[in-house]
Amino acid sequence: MTSQIxxxxxxxxxxxxxxxxxxxxxxxxxxxxQGEVVAFPTETVYGLGAxxxxxxxxxxxFSAKGRPSDNPLIVHIGELSQLEMIAREIPERAVPLIEAFxxxxxxxxxxxxxRVASLVTAGLDTVGVRMPDHPLALAxxxxxxxxxxxxxxxxxxxxxxxxxxxxxxxxxxxxAGILDGGSTGVGVESTVLxxxxxxxxxxxxxxxxxxxxEAVIGDVQLDPAFLVGAAETxxxxxxxxxxYAPQGEMWLVAGExxxxxxKIRELLADARQHGRKxxxxxxxxxxxxxxxxxxxxxxxxxxxxxDLASVAQQLYGVLRRFDDEHVQFIAAETFPRKGMGMAVMNxxxxxxxxxxxxx
Ligand code: TXA
Ligand code: MG
Numbered sequence: 001m002t003s004q005i006x007x008x009x010x011x012x013x014x015x016x017x018x019x020x021x022x023x024x025x026x027x028x029x030x031x032x033x034q035g036e037v038v039a040f041p042t043e044t045v046y047g048l049g050a051x052x053x054x055x056x057x058x059x060x061x062f063s064a065k066g067r068p069s070d071n072p073l074i075v076h077i078g079e080l081s082q083l084e085m086i087a088r089e090i091p092e093r094a095v096p097l098i099e100a101f102x103x104x105x106x107x108x109x110x111x112x113x114x115r116v117a118s119l120v121t122a123g124l125d126t127v128g129v130r131m132p133d134h135p136l137a138l139a140x141x142x143x144x145x146x147x148x149x150x151x152x153x154x155x156x157x158x159x160x161x162x163x164x165x166x167x168x169x170x171x172x173x174x175x176a177g178i179l180d181g182g183s184t185g186v187g188v189e190s191t192v193l194x195x196x197x198x199x200x201x202x203x204x205x206x207x208x209x210x211x212x213x214e215a216v217i218g219d220v221q222l223d224p225a226f227l228v229g230a231a232e233t234x235x236x237x238x239x240x241x242x243x244y245a246p247q248g249e250m251w252l253v254a255g256e257x258x259x260x261x262x263k264i265r266e267l268l269a270d271a272r273q274h275g276r277k278x279x280x281x282x283x284x285x286x287x288x289x290x291x292x293x294x295x296x297x298x299x300x301x302x303x304x305x306x307d308l309a310s311v312a313q314q315l316y317g318v319l320r321r322f323d324d325e326h327v328q329f330i331a332a333e334t335f336p337r338k339g340m341g342m343a344v345m346n347x348x349x350x351x352x353x354x355x356x357x358x359x
Contacts, residue, residue, distance in 0.1 A: 008177035009164065012136055014041075019139040028179050029143035036176035037061055039153040039167045040140050042132035044105045044186045044207050045160040045316070046167050047076065047150030048175065049140070052086065055117040058149050062119070064174040066156045072122040073149040074107050074190070075129050078141030086127055086147055088113050093217055094195040100216045103133035105190040105207025120149045130190055136181040152189060153178075159244045159316040159351070162187055166320060187313035188343045193220070194235065202226075203235050205342040207312075226346070246319045248279065250330040250352040255359035261289070263359035264331040268295045271329035279322050281332035283311070298325050308340040315344060319351055 010024035019025055028038045035057040037050045048065060050057035052075045062069050075086055080098075083090070087110040090098075094108055112127035121127050129147075132138065141148050152160035155170040164180035171178075191206035191213075199219040202210060205226075213220050223235050253263045264280065271278050278296040282289075287301040302318045303310030322330055332348060334356075335341045349356065 004173040005176065007168070007172050007175055009168065009180055010177060011180045014135045014181045019135055020143045022139075024179065025136070025139045025143050028177055029140055029145075031176045032057075032140070032144040032148060033146065035060075037064055038140075038177045038179065039161075039164070039171065039175060040137055040150075040179040041134055041164070041181035041184055042076070042137045042150075043103075043134045043184060044132070044189050045162055045184055046153040046164065046178075047132075047137070047148075048153035048167075048171070049076070049148040049150040051117075051144070052076075052120055052147040052149035053115055053117055055119050058117045058119040060175075061149065061151065064171055065151065065154070067151065068156070069119065070122050071151075072124055072128065073120050073151050074192075075116065075120060075127055076137065076141055076148045076150055077129060077131050078138050078147075080131075082141075082147050083129065084113075086113055086116050087111065087129060091195050093198070093200055096216050097193070097195070097200075097213065101208050101212075102131040103138065104131070105133070105186050106130060106213075107190045107192045107204075107206075109192065109194040109196060109203065111196065117149070126194075126196060128192060134181070134184075136179055140179065157245055159246065159319040160189060162313075162316050166317070169320075185313065186309075187315060187317075188340075188347055191343070201235070205346050207340075207343070209339045210342060211339060244316065244319065244347050244351045245353060246322045246327075246330060246351060248277075248322055248327045248330045250281075250332060250355065252332050252334050252348055252352045252356040253359050254334040254356060259359035260333060261286075263357060264333075265293070265295050267331050267357075268329070276328040277326060279325070279327035279330045281318065281322075281330055283333060286333060296331070298322070298327055305335070308335060308344055311335065311344050312340050315347060 037060045107128045107130040153167045161167045186207040191208045192204035194201045279298040280296045290299040302314045
């Protein structure tokens with residue numbers, strides 16, 4: 001257990017001019033240069049950052065999160081000129097993706113240089129790199145003058161944080177500071193794409209969709225480990241851990257609307273009979289039905305079925321609310337695996353630890 005340290009919270013308005021010279025960013029960047037760990041907002045989720053060129057600094061990320069050290073971190077850059085510090089080579093197929101999606105929620109797996117701290121890559125010969133699309137993140141990285149390694153700023157096994165309050169709840173007393181820039185926009189993490197292989201391979205679905213990438217570079221493949229029931233070990237080491245899990249036991253129920261409702265009612269009735277506090281993860285379209293049925297103790301909507309970006313945005317916050325309410329059994333609806341639905345379903349499956357029922 002890390003000894004308690006005082007965690008500073010700097011509140012920053014992301015729309016102010018000259019962000020890079022505002023005192024909060026200057027203070028946070030100084031701490032990064034001194035080898036400390038600072039949480040900051042990105043457009044996806046909050047990150048827990050440290051100097052990517054220093055093993056001592058990066059070690060503090062792993063101990064603050066309680067993260068296994070065989071799971072590599074993403075390196076964040078603030079300008080393209082920082083790319084050559086960390087990537088040995090840029091495969092040609094990466095160039096149009098960089099032009100189309102950076103800054104943005106796309107992490108590219110590239111051959112690494114020797115300057116990258118070995119703890120960042122967990123011994124791999126590649127490094128995941130992205131340029132985040134958030135003014136605070138960019139100002140922090142530019143002011144620090146070094147690339148910043150950052151996983152999501154949650155305790156290992158908890159849902160990723162989409163507000164500074166989530167970071168504070170998980171990491172207060174364990175990190176030097178938190179830059180509070182309000183809620184993040186996308187809500188799920190970046191897409192991780194291996195561009196060292198042909199065709200490029202999605203290792204983790206995220207904020208940039210398969211369809212969007214195919215429109216730019218043509219064929220893109222999916223890590224076969226995603227196929228339902230796959231025995232393969234995922235190529236992205238982070239995908240093998242139970243992630244994003246709420247404390248309650250969560251079940252996903254897929255199928256036709258009426259069958260799903262019936263199955264969820266049965267599951268809830270059974271859980272209640274066993275004396276468990278129950279919840280439904282619903283949508284704007286279905287939450288009124290569940291409230292009227294009073295079939296569960298709590299009903300949370302995570303957005304509209306017809307706007308999967310809204311679901312991505314709210315998903316992690318809602319999972320945390322089930323924990324806040326000490327819900328012990330959660331039944332969740334599912335979504336089509338198209339567009340943002342691919343990332344949403346991937347995170348739901350992780351949260352449910354693979355418990356999915358076809359109604
Ligand atoms: O949106 C995001 O990507 C957020 C924000 C903070 O940028 N970061 C994030 O980091 O989600 P993290 O550490 O929670 O997830 C990084 C993922 C893991 O699944 C890890 O295994 C994979 O990227 N990864 C990193 N480097 C890799 C590499 N060299 N090869 C394969 N997978 C890699
Ligand atoms: Mg994470």
